[in-house]
Amino acid sequence: MDYLKYWTPVLVLGLAFAGFFLGGDWVWLGIITFPALAVLDTLVGRDYRVRKMSNATLANIPIWLCCIGPVLLYFAFAWRLSVEELTGWQMLGGILSVGWMGVIPLVPAAHELYHMRNPIARTVGRYGHLCILDCTRDIGHVVGHHIDVATPDDGDTAARGTNLYKFTGNAVIESTLYALNMEADALKKKGLSPWHISHRVWRALLALVIFHALLYLVGGWIANACGLAAQLVARFWVESFNYFQHYGVIRVKGAPIGRRHLWNHLGWFSRTCGFEITNHADHHLNSYQVYYKLVPHKEAIPMPSVFVCFLAALIPPLWHEMIAKPALKRWDLEFATAEERALAARQNAAAGWPDWQNEPEAQVGKAATVGV
Template structure:
């Protein structure tokens, strides 16, 4: 039973974001604090998870996945409500929360400062990225299931990222760990430049892929079947709800959390394949992704951490992914690795020894040759090996 209960740890943990928003004031940082404490502390203290449990009741796992959209909708509802002032009560959320708890949410909101709202924005962005984008990633790999696709795209739209459902499945999984993939960071790439490159490049790639699909089917490019356009409309719908709550201030707050969620997602892209090389056209292998089996990251992120197994067979449900302890391993758990990547000197100190080990023990001769052409092999031994 415990293996099923673990699938609901994420919404339980992330409910702290919504509760903190409603409590107002310094409590609006509650979500950020809980996320950091649980993920960084848990990964640092607990063992790796190499288990491969068997699930007889997969419908329970799917409940955990499909719960994400309504959960996140309520979280955004809370943020939209917090964008208001005075006695305004967007869709009666404040009154309902106050009647249930007895807590004066209106007074708390009125006393909140801009730096308290910053905590709410960051917490919501973390929640949208860690729960929404992650579960959407799982669901939009189910390309033959319309409900999973639309459910996932509505979650991606919360970070203005509905194009991910196109580019990731049909682009990234084909070009991963090559120079042709905007979502694979090359050695020496600066994180902040990469975020821009991956965002713009991924969006352009998604448009090309969608245009090709529509042309093949004989549909008008700018018609209602264009998933890029419907993705824009989904995000506009969320922005419109925030506008209804608090005008342009509400829209600005929505855009701030969406942008932060997108940034977190792109940092994840950065660390998942940084510096790993694959010869275009050759099979994607476990060595082409950074893995981690940290127990809390694995549990909270629904085994996204088993990224090597995911790229080996992209349409495999998360509960079938294998730990692959022999795959390249991230320096830390997911959130700690994200924070390390945000400090370039710390990132280089953390990842370069692992890249050196990859060059020595896992890279193929052809991959070493590619690195030699770019003068990116770490260590003279690898240069000799590539030239041999």
């Protein structure tokens, strides 16, 4: 039964394909799954169950489908554009549907593949990111994020007080530059030019050119324009989801990474459609651990559905007052070490937030749970 749960994102992807097959206003079907998942994830509630799965082949079939499928969805969109004159409204629906499939389920599936030791899986995971204009994403994620998480050096960790819009815009630029510079530094260590032909950015650009050439052959220039628009939507959307995984959490540089240094969103649909990317406390302790063996952190501060978090963060005061501040107050008082509390107090002050660490009732909760 646990294996079947992870066919949920395959079903979501199938609905998007069905929308392009039917055409007309049905092309909105893919993006409609976003609010539907937000409602379902909230109604069904949290899922703390440990998965009983041991067959890697069965577990990985939906991963591969959800990495390759969104790439093929672009060609379904291009085909629809070639056989039907879509209205502007319908083209917008197609762009959003394709872009959303590049976020969920593609990114969690690609993330799982490029964390594998199998070189073919890693390659497919990397180039699945054609859908988000970022075929070098694994460089910054594996080399940077997994080392710097919850510190000021981590571009995926938003400082307290930062709103979603500012974070997302900065993250798009910073993640791109980080990957380019890391690859250039690796080449220099080999005695090569930082822009040597073996720099992975050239392969990424070549893949992008081939991808758009094929889109043109299927649907013409309009397919290229809509495809690029969907890629841009997906790229910004993907960066925005990092905001909710690490927002405001503090770690002293060089200190061990604990389960407390990230947020988990343990809704049933968050876990299944994200291939456990929202249940990734253990993932940061062992990046090679397969998704279905990650254990939910029951002692962590419960967070709402990741879909609900995204919708709330579109209105920054709502996000900060209703979700972020209450969670971070608990984190400071119940989970942070003394050093982390000191750094957190500085961020709170810089953000203009209350000094909750020195409230009378706060003194009771300051016995930090070190190592969590």
